[in-house]
Amino acid sequence: MDILVCMKQVPDTETKIVINPEGTGIVTDGIKYVMNPYDEFAVEEALKIKEKMGGTVTIVSMGPQRATEAIRTALAMGADKGVHLCDDAFEGADSYSTAKALAAAIKPLSYDIILGGKQAVDHDNAQVYAALAELLDISHVSIVTQLDVAEDGKSAVAQREVEGGAREVIEVSLPAFIACQKGLNEPRYASLPGIMKAKKKPIDVIDLAKSGLSADEVGEKGAKLKIRKFFLPPEREAGKILEGEPEELATQLVKLLREEAKAI
Amino acid sequence: MEREWLFEEDHRAYRETVRRWIARELAPYADEWEAAEEFPMDLYRKAGEIGFFAGGLPEEYGGVGGDFRYKIVNAEELVGCRSGGVAAGLGLHDTIALPPISRFGTDEQKERYLVPGIQGKKIGALAVTEPNAGSDVGGIRTRAVREGDEYVIDGSKTFITNGVRADFYIVACVTDPGKKVHGISQILVDKGTPGFTVTRKLHKLGWRASDTGELAFENVRVPATNLLGTENRGFYQIMEGFQEERLLMAAGSTAAAQHCFDITLEYAKGREAFGRPIGSFQVTRHKFADMLTWIEAARRLVYHTIWLHINGHECNKEVAMCKIFACEKAVEVADMCIQIHGGYGYMMEYEVQRIWRDQRIQPIGGGTTEIQKEIIGKLLGL
Ligand SMILES: Cc1cc2nc3c(=O)[nH]c(=O)nc-3n(C[C@H](O)[C@H](O)[C@H](O)COP(=O)(O)OP(=O)(O)OC[C@H]3O[C@@H](n4cnc5c(N)ncnc54)[C@H](O)[C@@H]3O)c2cc1C
Ligand SMILES: Cc1cc2nc3c(=O)[nH]c(=O)nc-3n(C[C@H](O)[C@H](O)[C@H](O)COP(=O)(O)OP(=O)(O)OC[C@H]3O[C@@H](n4cnc5c(N)ncnc54)[C@H](O)[C@@H]3O)c2cc1C
Numbered sequence: 001m002d003i004l005v006c007m008k009q010v011p012d013t014e015t016k017i018v019i020n021p022e023g024t025g026i027v028t029d030g031i032k033y034v035m036n037p038y039d040e041f042a043v044e045e046a047l048k049i050k051e052k053m054g055g056t057v058t059i060v061s062m063g064p065q066r067a068t069e070a071i072r073t074a075l076a077m078g079a080d081k082g083v084h085l086c087d088d089a090f091e092g093a094d095s096y097s098t099a100k101a102l103a104a105a106i107k108p109l110s111y112d113i114i115l116g117g118k119q120a121v122d123h124d125n126a127q128v129y130a131a132l133a134e135l136l137d138i139s140h141v142s143i144v145t146q147l148d149v150a151e152d153g154k155s156a157v158a159q160r161e162v163e164g165g166a167r168e169v170i171e172v173s174l175p176a177f178i179a180c181q182k183g184l185n186e187p188r189y190a191s192l193p194g195i196m197k198a199k200k201k202p203i204d205v206i207d208l209a210k211s212g213l214s215a216d217e218v219g220e221k222g223a224k225l226k227i228r229k230f231f232l233p234p235e236r237e238a239g240k241i242l243e244g245e246p247e248e249l250a251t252q253l254v255k256l257l258r259e260e261a262k263a264i
Numbered sequence: 265m266e267r268e269w270l271f272e273e274d275h276r277a278y279r280e281t282v283r284r285w286i287a288r289e290l291a292p293y294a295d296e297w298e299a300a301e302e303f304p305m306d307l308y309r310k311a312g313e314i315g316f317f318a319g320g321l322p323e324e325y326g327g328v329g330g331d332f333r334y335k336i337v338n339a340e341e342l343v344g345c346r347s348g349g350v351a352a353g354l355g356l357h358d359t360i361a362l363p364p365i366s367r368f369g370t371d372e373q374k375e376r377y378l379v380p381g382i383q384g385k386k387i388g389a390l391a392v393t394e395p396n397a398g399s400d401v402g403g404i405r406t407r408a409v410r411e412g413d414e415y416v417i418d419g420s421k422t423f424i425t426n427g428v429r430a431d432f433y434i435v436a437c438v439t440d441p442g443k444k445v446h447g448i449s450q451i452l453v454d455k456g457t458p459g460f461t462v463t464r465k466l467h468k469l470g471w472r473a474s475d476t477g478e479l480a481f482e483n484v485r486v487p488a489t490n491l492l493g494t495e496n497r498g499f500y501q502i503m504e505g506f507q508e509e510r511l512l513m514a515a516g517s518t519a520a521a522q523h524c525f526d527i528t529l530e531y532a533k534g535r536e537a538f539g540r541p542i543g544s545f546q547v548t549r550h551k552f553a554d555m556l557t558w559i560e561a562a563r564r565l566v567y568h569t570i571w572l573h574i575n576g577h578e579c580n581k582e583v584a585m586c587k588i589f590a591c592e593k594a595v596e597v598a599d600m601c602i603q604i605h606g607g608y609g610y611m612m613e614y615e616v617q618r619i620w621r622d623q624r625i626q627p628i629g630g631g632t633t634e635i636q637k638e639i640i641g642k643l644l645g646l
Contacts, residue, residue, distance in 0.1 A: 034280075069277075072277065073277070073280070076277065076281075189281050189284065189285050189313075189314045190277070190280070190281050191281065191313065191314045191315040192278050192281065192314065192315025192316070192318045192319060192328050192334065193315045193318055193326075193328055194315070195274060195277045195278055195281070195315075196274065196328050199274075
């Protein structure tokens with residue numbers, strides 16, 4: 001099996017997000033970046049498929065220079081090689097122009113299945129896999145919590161989460177994109193021997209020229225949507241405690257609810 | 265992390281792994297293990313899977329090579345497991361049991377102990393201390409007599425970390441009586457060898473989850489090939505190991521002091537008395553300033569000495585200074601942090617009291633503060 005995993009480097013989930021004064025993005029200074037947690041499930045599943053059926057696991061990631069760290073982590077977990085879409089032109093992408101770049105990197109590769117996280121925890125769009133599958137003209141199954149690849153590698157049965165805790169069981173022909181959800185597996189750690197081995201594994205860097213795309217198809221220029229503004233929800237103000245006799249309290253409360261909270 | 269000049273890319277990547285592993289697999293269960301005075305044995309195997317013991321040990325035997333900075337990373341990150349006992353149980357196998365095998369062992373000994381040791385499948389203990397000889401290593405009495413192809417061992421050991429559950433023991437024995445430090449040898453004894461028994465599991469102020477054992481040897485026969493290193497060079501072999509052990513203890517104590525400082529700072533910002541956060545009282549602020557100064561000074565001294573050590577510079581004085589300063593200051597910091605917590609610091613549900621209990625051993629184990637001062641004094645020609 002030729003297994004691909006789409007992986008993104010994102011701010012650590014424990015990061016305290018601060019919006020820049022212009023409201024155009026977040027302050028990136030001092031942020032620690034990690035592999036998108038949902039992508040960890042994808043890497044783990046890919047490694048399990050490889051262990052069972054043989055083959056290679058290739059990590060495909062678009063991101064700035066620093067994203068190589070996350071690719072190395074996946075290689076240290078046991079993936080075989082990396083493909084890193086890295087060029088200033090790819091910056092500022094939305095889901096669509098990301099999918100476009102990923103598709104360009106993936107098309108020349110041989111693949112039987114593509115895995116990825118159900119969403120990246122930075123922008124939480126959960127759209128890249130659908131757009132990518134469309135561009136590659138393959139099926140996709142989202143929010144997958146169980147996956148069984150058929151012995152011949154030609155199809156897979158995936159369970160996906162639906163409302164109310166119910167499960168949907170889907171049989172899909174391969175290649176397909178599988179968007180992984182928590183619960184699918186327990187991702188392994190990048191072991192110390194794995195970290196040492198990862199240093200020798202190849203990472204193919206693809207810039208704009210190598211991707212075969214033009215600058216206005218990718219990144220911010222190729223994006224279908226533009227982020228106008230970032231803002232945090234207003235901080236909750238301290239509550240008010242009313243004091244007095246019950247009748248007075250009720251009158252005050254109704255007044256406040258009507259005039260201040262405008263709730264009634 | 266990039267502020268830290270001592271570590272390289274591989275150490276940083278590895279630190280990420282250990283930190284996550286400890287946060288997910290150890291920290292959530294630490295309180296339970298501390299209360300039970302035991303942690304599950306399969307932690308060693310799980311640690312082995314992430315290569316926890318592999319750092320600084322040779323590749324032929326399952327290590328990854330490099331120097332002992334990986335073990336420094338372990339010592340620092342183990343603070344995050346919230347149990348000095350777990351840190352000691354995993355840590356001492358890593359830092360005092362495996363390195364002597366790697367340094368002095370024969371190929372056969374390395375196959376037998378180092379390979380499964382790195383995998384976490386066989387656990388080791390270093391047994392030096394005796395009821396009547398702690399600081400005075402030259403005063404040990406456990407005797408090993410050579411009879412044909414065997415050593416016959418008689419004696420006892422105490423305070424041995426992993427002493428109850430280890431699979432192999434590196435036992436310091438007198439092989440040439442009357443010669444004191446020139447007549448000691450290290451001999452490997454396997455669990456289950458006839459005549460070798462664990463007489464007691466000891467209960468402790470701190471390091472609760474670690475097992476500390478008392479051992480008895482009565483007419484214990486082991487093959488002469490179980491000698492580790494050179495006969496009658498045992499004392500010097502032990503001292504060689506102490507260099508790194510002391511640096512590891514100093515690094516661990518510094519990290520523990522930092523952690524204790526961090527949680528106390530949070531506490532002092534949130535806790536109010538007389539209508540103000542307690543951290544805003546000048547007396548408290550000054551305590552924080554003092555503590556941070558000690559911690560930073562300790563870290564700089566320790567990192568500098570590690571650098572001297574891995575680059576082959578003589579640094580016996582500096583190692584002793586690290587051991588004294590970092591370990592003493594960690595206890596002092598923990599004590600101050602309890603004071604800042606007020607009555608809460610005395611309660612078992614607050615972590616500062618555990619850090620204080622766990623750190624209290626640090627100026628005692630691995631050569632006491634007084635012994636370190638003796639070392640410096642001697643090196644000064646006094
Ligand atoms: C939790 C724990 C785990 C341990 N794990 C191990 C282990 O795995 N393996 C092992 O071999 N040992 C282990 N030890 C033993 C430890 O190394 C000794 O406790 C330590 O070396 C001190 O020896 P002692 O307890 O016999 O104290 P003593 O040597 O009796 O010292 C008592 C006091 O006298 C002082 N003193 C002694 N000599 C001098 C001197 N010349 N000048 C000035 N003051 C002096 C000491 O500094 C100390 O304050 C452990 C101990 C503990 C508590
Ligand atoms: C085992 C135990 C038994 C106890 N028994 C009793 C009992 O029987 N009855 C009872 O009523 N209480 C009892 N107490 C409570 C005890 O009296 C309080 O813990 C103590 O008064 C400190 O108060 P606190 O814990 O709220 O600390 P805090 O008042 O929160 O103080 C925290 C820290 O801030 C410092 N601080 C506070 N104010 C200032 C200031 N103005 N300037 C500088 N520093 C300041 C303190 O010195 C301390 O270091 C007990 C406590 C314990 C631990």
